[in-house]
Amino acid sequence: MNDIIEIQGITKRYSKxxxxxxxxxxVPQGSVFGLIGPDGAGKTTLYQILTTLLNPDxxxxxxxxxxxxxxxxxxxxxxxxxxxxxxxxxxLTVSENLQxxxxxxxxxxxxNFDLIAPIFxxxxxxxxxxxxxxSGGMKQKLALSCALIHRPSVLLLDEPTTGVDAVSxxxxxxxxxxLKEKGITILVSTSYMDEAERCDRxxxxxxxxxxxxxxxxxxxxxxxxxxYNASASDxxxxxxxxxxxxxxxxxxxxxxxxxxxxxxxxxxxxxILDLRRQGLADARIYPAKGNIEDLFIKLAKNDG
Amino acid sequence: xxxxxxxxxxKEVLHLVxxxxxxxxxxxxxxxxxxxxxxxxxxxxxxxxxxxxxxRHTDETRQAIDRLRANPYFTFxxxxxxxxxxxxxxxxxxxxxxxxxxxxxKLTHQxxxxxxxxxxxxxxxxxxxxxxxxxxxxxxxxxxxxxxxQLKSAYHFVPGIMGMIFILICAMMTSVSIVSEKETGTMxxxxxxxxxxxxxxLGKLVPYFLLSCIILTLVLALSYxxxxxxxxxxxxxxxWVTILYIVLALSLGLLISTIASTQVAALLVxxxxxxxxxxxxxxxxxxxxxxxxxxxxxxxxxxxRWYISAMRVLMIQQLPVGYVLTEVSVLLGMTLxxxxxxxxxxxxxx
Amino acid sequence: xxxxxxTVISVNGLTKQFGSFTAVDxxxxxxxxxxxxGFLGANGAGKTTAMRMLCGLSYPTAGGGTVAGFDIVSQAEEIxxxxxxxxxxxxxxxxxxVWENLNLFATIYGMASKDIKSKAEEVFKTLGMENMRNTLVxxxxxxxxxxxxxxxxxxxSPDIVFLDEPTGGVDPATxxxxxxxxxxxxxxxxxxFVTTHYLDEAEYCSRISIMVDxxxxxxxxxxxxxxxxxxxxxxxxxxxxAKDAKRSD
Numbered sequence: 001m002n003d004i005i006e007i008q009g010i011t012k013r014y015s016k017x018x019x020x021x022x023x024x025x026x027v028p029q030g031s032v033f034g035l036i037g038p039d040g041a042g043k044t045t046l047y048q049i050l051t052t053l054l055n056p057d058x059x060x061x062x063x064x065x066x067x068x069x070x071x072x073x074x075x076x077x078x079x080x081x082x083x084x085x086x087x088x089x090x091x092l093t094v095s096e097n098l099q100x101x102x103x104x105x106x107x108x109x110x111x112n113f114d115l116i117a118p119i120f121x122x123x124x125x126x127x128x129x130x131x132x133x134x135s136g137g138m139k140q141k142l143a144l145s146c147a148l149i150h151r152p153s154v155l156l157l158d159e160p161t162t163g164v165d166a167v168s169x170x171x172x173x174x175x176x177x178x179l180k181e182k183g184i185t186i187l188v189s190t191s192y193m194d195e196a197e198r199c200d201r202x203x204x205x206x207x208x209x210x211x212x213x214x215x216x217x218x219x220x221x222x223x224x225x226x227x228y229n230a231s232a233s234d235x236x237x238x239x240x241x242x243x244x245x246x247x248x249x250x251x252x253x254x255x256x257x258x259x260x261x262x263x264x265x266x267x268x269x270x271x272i273l274d275l276r277r278q279g280l281a282d283a284r285i286y287p288a289k290g291n292i293e294d295l296f297i298k299l300a301k302n303d304g
Numbered sequence: 305x306x307x308x309x310x311x312x313x314x315k316e317v318l319h320l321v322x323x324x325x326x327x328x329x330x331x332x333x334x335x336x337x338x339x340x341x342x343x344x345x346x347x348x349x350x351x352x353x354x355x356x357x358x359x360r361h362t363d364e365t366r367q368a369i370d371r372l373r374a375n376p377y378f379t380f381x382x383x384x385x386x387x388x389x390x391x392x393x394x395x396x397x398x399x400x401x402x403x404x405x406x407x408x409x410k411l412t413h414q415x416x417x418x419x420x421x422x423x424x425x426x427x428x429x430x431x432x433x434x435x436x437x438x439x440x441x442x443x444x445x446x447x448x449x450x451x452x453x454q455l456k457s458a459y460h461f462v463p464g465i466m467g468m469i470f471i472l473i474c475a476m477m478t479s480v481s482i483v484s485e486k487e488t489g490t491m492x493x494x495x496x497x498x499x500x501x502x503x504x505x506l507g508k509l510v511p512y513f514l515l516s517c518i519i520l521t522l523v524l525a526l527s528y529x530x531x532x533x534x535x536x537x538x539x540x541x542x543x544w545v546t547i548l549y550i551v552l553a554l555s556l557g558l559l560i561s562t563i564a565s566t567q568v569a570a571l572l573v574x575x576x577x578x579x580x581x582x583x584x585x586x587x588x589x590x591x592x593x594x595x596x597x598x599x600x601x602x603x604x605x606x607x608x609r610w611y612i613s614a615m616r617v618l619m620i621q622q623l624p625v626g627y628v629l630t631e632v633s634v635l636l637g638m639t640l641x642x643x644x645x646x647x648x649x650x651x652x653x654x
Numbered sequence: 655x656x657x658x659x660x661t662v663i664s665v666n667g668l669t670k671q672f673g674s675f676t677a678v679d680x681x682x683x684x685x686x687x688x689x690x691x692g693f694l695g696a697n698g699a700g701k702t703t704a705m706r707m708l709c710g711l712s713y714p715t716a717g718g719g720t721v722a723g724f725d726i727v728s729q730a731e732e733i734x735x736x737x738x739x740x741x742x743x744x745x746x747x748x749x750x751x752v753w754e755n756l757n758l759f760a761t762i763y764g765m766a767s768k769d770i771k772s773k774a775e776e777v778f779k780t781l782g783m784e785n786m787r788n789t790l791v792x793x794x795x796x797x798x799x800x801x802x803x804x805x806x807x808x809x810x811s812p813d814i815v816f817l818d819e820p821t822g823g824v825d826p827a828t829x830x831x832x833x834x835x836x837x838x839x840x841x842x843x844x845x846x847f848v849t850t851h852y853l854d855e856a857e858y859c860s861r862i863s864i865m866v867d868x869x870x871x872x873x874x875x876x877x878x879x880x881x882x883x884x885x886x887x888x889x890x891x892x893x894x895x896a897k898d899a900k901r902s903d
Contacts, residue, residue, distance in 0.1 A: 037825070038796075038823060038824055038825030038826075038828070039796075039823035039824065039825075040796060041825075135697070135698060136697050136698070137697065159823075162822070162823060163697075163819075163822065163851065164697060164851070165695075165696040165697045165851060165896065166851065166853055166889060166892050166893060166896070167696060167892070167893055167896050167897060167899065168696070168697065170893070191822075191823045191824075191825075192852075193826060194854075194889070206825065235837065235858075236834075236837040236838065236840075236841050239834065239837070252827070252830040253830050253833055253834070253858055254854065255854045255857040255858075255887060255888070256857040256858075256876060256877070256888075293826045293854075296825070296826050296827075297826050297827050297830075300825060300826075300827055301827065
């Protein structure tokens with residue numbers, strides 16, 4: 001598979017702060033690529049460089065073979081961009097917004113309507129409604145339609161699901177899967193680690209640095225080793241007790257249980273006995289399945 | 305490209321049409337300001353209540369009283385005695401009193417005036433003086449007020465109001481509309497599209513230019529009809545100099561939008577940085593010639609100063625363009641400089 | 655809520671209408687002292703409106719109840735003194751120092767200045783923030799900001815603290831440290847009323863309510879909810895309960 005986005009050693013500084021530091025990434029054509037990291041990790045800066053809004057201080061990047069600095073004008077025709085906030089004109093109607101964004105790229109709404117039809121479907125019922133009066137989920141759909149109307153080959157989505165509830169988030173990822181079927185490459189950023197599973201490949205980013213890049217499955221491989229669940233009716237004392245146990249590297253809440261990252265030689269049976277001696281009568285420790293969130297915690301910790 | 309440009313314009317027009325309140329304010333404000341300054345607020349002296357004290361009636365005193373009576377600016381309040389004058393003035397029944405004496409067959413006069421309003425006092429003294437001494441012996445002074453024979457204050461204010469309105473509307477509205485797109489993030493989408501920055505800029509400026517032209521038509525129509533400014537061929541010059549000034553104001557708005565990152569900041573910058581100097585330093589209210597030197601220098605960088613002074617020459621004096629070459633070239637230079645700077649800043653990547 | 659628990663929030667049939675739109679539709683719930691109560695719901699379900707009524711910021715159209723022992727209609731001002739509120743992540747003034755922020759919020763909540771001083775010193779020590787006292791908030795790392803925001807909302811030892819999506823966009827490690835603070839506060843008897851979009855965080859709560867279209871559709875402990883809906887995680891529970899939502903914000 002070809003790489004449609006190639007980023008080589010990109011660094012971007014804002015006076016004292018280094019927003020991106022030596023970022024190198026490649027995104028295979030036709031994939032859904034997730035850029036996963038918390039707020040302030042540098043995700044938005046990377047998007048602004050890829051969309052030619054910012055120039056990098058160091059390094060190069062190409063999208064569909066076009067350089068973000070030299071070929072920026074041609075590059076703009078092949079990308080579809082949806083910024084962090086759903087950027088629409090609130091005082092224009094649904095169809096006026098769509099028509100306007102289509103005209104910016106010199107295309108008619110009908111030319112590529114097949115592409116957005118599944119997304120735009122629900123919006124078609126009220127073409128005359130002002131975009132400002134739409135609900136959050138509908139705004140998100142309209143913004144996505146506007147970003148797609150010129151049939152870009154690469155779709156750049158910056159935190160499209162922030163502040164959106166779990167059900168709507170899941171619907172949104174279904175839409176991205178459909179777009180992928182139509183051959184569009186999608187680079188999507190999120191601070192929700194659980195969304196990593198919906199990507200073909202992911203890059204974990206923190207404090208301007210890429211921590212790791214791979215498929216979600218490959219990344220969490222080997223993570224289960226030495227990772228345990230722990231539970232008891234009194235969770236907070238359990239957490240404190242576990243942190244004092246020998247052989248425990250890290251211990252943190254994880255859903256209904258605690259996750260315990262341990263070193264080789266940690267013996268769960270002994271640990272349980274130890275905890276029971278400390279008064280945690282119903283303490284249990286059993287193997288856990290690690291996920292991206294565990295990995296992120298581990299990598300971010302090693303990174304300091 | 306033309307269709308992109310058209311849709312940019314169409315979008316901007318839609319914004320304006322849907323923001324009905326703002327557009328109404330923008331269209332109504334110039335009209336209200338013109339009427340307000342033209343009629344209500346006036347430095348002309350009208351209806352001055354005058355009492356006359358006559359020591360001995362003669363033909364001359366009678367003539368003087370008749371002239372006062374006949375003059376539309378005065379309301380004759382009757383004959384009073386010396387002792388009553390102070391009382392009348394204190395109670396505000398009269399604004400001025402004229403004491404007529406005949407000494408050695410010659411009429412002399414004294415004017416007693418309520419100077420709590422200095423403008424009123426000075427002007428009415430001068431009026432009374434000219435009315436009384438008109439035919440009295442002595443040296444008659446013939447004042448010939450050129451260009452504004454009736455000293456109508458509307459003449460003085462129209463150029464000032466135009467200087468203010470266009471800066472306000474063009475600079476403020478353009479900057480706020482661009483900055484609001486920055487705030488909602490749509491500006492980034494425009495910049496990321498293949499549309500060239502200069503097309504985006506033109507798409508913003510042209511609608512506001514057209515709006516300003518509508519306002520200009522409105523202002524001129526009012527000035528030449530209701531306010532009765534003398535109409536002549538010089539209106540052509542008025543129009544094109546104003547258009548130059550509008551372009552300058554639009555460029556200033558563009559420049560503000562590249563500096564300000566929020567709508568509030570844009571409003572403050574265009575309000576504080578432009579409005580206040582325009583009102584205070586442009587010569588709209590206070591004559592530039594009366595200012596201390598440093599302020600006079602400062603006023604040189606205020607576009608409205610040059611525009612207003614050009615408008616006075618073109619609209620009131622109705623002189624040919626040759627008389628305002630300095631003003632026009634300063635405005636032109638400012639426009640080019642501001643526009644170049646604004647476009648450079650607009651295009652700059654961080 | 656366990657039967658022997660002291661109740662700190664008790665509302666009955668709480669309703670809020672905006673014209674013909676019923677934002678909150680007869681919600682009834684009790685929260686006990688020291689509980690961590692997760693207030694979940696889809697976008698536009700009416701969570702914010704309900705929270706505003708509980709905080710005494712908005713009057714109910716119908717129904718009523720008490721918060722921290724005060725009536726939400728007639729004693730709204732008293733309620734405000736006995737609760738803490740932290741919205742999103744940064745309800746702090748970036749251009750003030752750590753100490754200035756704490757002092758400001760404590761004063762707003764009506765603490766006496768000598769109490770503020772001693773309490774703040776105590777907190778600085780427990781959190782290990784002693785050397786950050788005079789640092790501008792904008793210069794301290796995100797994790798500290800969160801701790802500080804929580805501290806600012808709780809320095810006056812309120813009975814209940816309301817947290818409105820306190821962890822959105824925060825990295826997993828920081829998010830967990832924040833929850834440890836919540837645990838600690840709860841173990842000291844403070845009631846925590848929290849909204850979140852992270853459903854793993856819902857698992858940390860003692861009890862959960864899920865709002866759909868203005869009504870409370872589910873209310874129980876995470877374990878019992880999972881049992882009831884035959885789900886493995888709270889995420890699944892939420893999807894089942896909220897899937898029929900008609901409204902979105």
